[in-house]
Amino acid sequence: MITADAVDAPSQETDLSKLSPALLTIDWLNGDDVFCYLRLIFALASHPNWHLRLDKHGHIARCIGKIPDIWDQDHPPSYSFYLSAFFLRIQVARQERAAPQLGTITSKQWWDLTRMAWHVASRTSDQYYPLHDQTSNNYDQYSHNYDSDVLDDGIEILEALVAATKMHIPQRASRSELEFLCEGLGGTVNRLKWRTADESILSAVRELKDVVDLRLNAEG
Numbered sequence: 001m002i003t004a005d006a007v008d009a010p011s012q013e014t015d016l017s018k019l020s021p022a023l024l025t026i027d028w029l030n031g032d033d034v035f036c037y038l039r040l041i042f043a044l045a046s047h048p049n050w051h052l053r054l055d056k057h058g059h060i061a062r063c064i065g066k067i068p069d070i071w072d073q074d075h076p077p078s079y080s081f082y083l084s085a086f087f088l089r090i091q092v093a094r095q096e097r098a099a100p101q102l103g104t105i106t107s108k109q110w111w112d113l114t115r116m117a118w119h120v121a122s123r124t125s126d127q128y129y130p131l132h133d134q135t136s137n138n139y140d141q142y143s144h145n146y147d148s149d150v151l152d153d154g155i156e157i158l159e160a161l162v163a164a165t166k167m168h169i170p171q172r173a174s175r176s177e178l179e180f181l182c183e184g185l186g187g188t189v190n191r192l193k194w195r196t197a198d199e200s201i202l203s204a205v206r207e208l209k210d211v212v213d214l215r216l217n218a219e220g
Helices: 016-023 031-044 048-056 059-065 080-097 100-104 107-121 150-168 175-194 199-219
Strands: none
Touching: 016 031, 016 048, 031 048, 031 059, 031 080, 031 150, 048 059, 048 080, 059 080, 059 100, 080 100, 080 107, 080 150, 107 150, 107 175, 150 175, 150 199, 175 199
16 A cells, blocks of 8 residues: 555655656545545655656646635645645745646635644544544545644645645635634644744744734734
């Protein structure tokens, strides 16, 4: 079985030309499948030689197309962190050569994605419980039975997530949206302190939380 950890140490036995197209066969109605898929392509995106494959085989475009389907502020799916992080990892690594499709993500979609990502980052893996109804077409909202923690996989992407969040906070964001974001940021700050994270990462997240706090206080 191929995992994100295994991809970080590629084996000569892995047929890379077949792996990427095979990943497109995942069932997007199965929360566990989506979690594994997004975690895996996020790991693949850490290798520059994979960027063109992920673009050429349609992974970037497909993930962008799925953004409206996974949005749920009340119950953000646990894999939503990896969706945002995947886009950001490609964007940061390729900079001016970033996949053109990323430009089709609207500011509203980034705003929704970043809020979900912070909510998930603020939770430990054991705070998510499998609620998938195999008889329905609903996503597994609190999906996965794994011991993985998104901060183990993607703590280095948090500074890029901070920048994306700042860029896409609407001038007229609702109070409930800001409160939801603030809750996620507060939980993430606490988790970073507990993990003794790099000070630059902790400071960036704390600064963003302060900005959101100020906006909430200004609204009374």
